[in-house]
Amino acid sequence: MSKRITGIAVLTALYCALSAMMKIPFIGAISLDLGYIVLTIGCIMFGPFGAFIGGVGCGLESLLFSPYGFSISWFVANVIIGLGCGLAFKKVKNFWLRLVVIVIFVGIGMLGAKTAIECYLYHIPFGIKIIKNLVAFGVDTFVMAVGLVIYKALEKRVNLKN
Numbered sequence: 001m002s003k004r005i006t007g008i009a010v011l012t013a014l015y016c017a018l019s020a021m022m023k024i025p026f027i028g029a030i031s032l033d034l035g036y037i038v039l040t041i042g043c044i045m046f047g048p049f050g051a052f053i054g055g056v057g058c059g060l061e062s063l064l065f066s067p068y069g070f071s072i073s074w075f076v077a078n079v080i081i082g083l084g085c086g087l088a089f090k091k092v093k094n095f096w097l098r099l100v101v102i103v104i105f106v107g108i109g110m111l112g113a114k115t116a117i118e119c120y121l122y123h124i125p126f127g128i129k130i131i132k133n134l135v136a137f138g139v140d141t142f143v144m145a146v147g148l149v150i151y152k153a154l155e156k157r158v159n160l161k162n
Helices: 002-021 035-064 072-091 095-122 126-157
Strands: 023-027 030-033
Touching: 002 023, 002 035, 023 126, 030 126, 035 072, 035 126, 072 095, 095 126
Parallel strands: none
Antiparallel strands: 023 030
């Protein structure tokens, strides 16, 4: 049990650190957020505790390092992504099916929850917000797919027993 808690804590801190330090600007405020690699690995290793890794990691990163402060929309999206992928990854072992799971839950979190929250809170027209979040959806899905590849490579070299 203590190994599990330690692993979740380490991945949460790593998610926060990579998200804060390793953002690669893409378009506007959208960036390749390398923390999603850690979220993917955490979802595979710790199942639904991926929600903790994503939610707390994102929350800490935005509180400590973001010039915009805490973002409830990113927090909710990351909890949805972490919980959904984490639960599904416990059952789904195939790489391509896991990729489909990522697309589904990043879509629900990013295009559904994040878009709805931001449109409501900031009175941004849906047509404008959905376009920006579609780009973020593509970028974040790509980074999580990279996380699947990295996990597969690590799995072959290191004992990653759940």
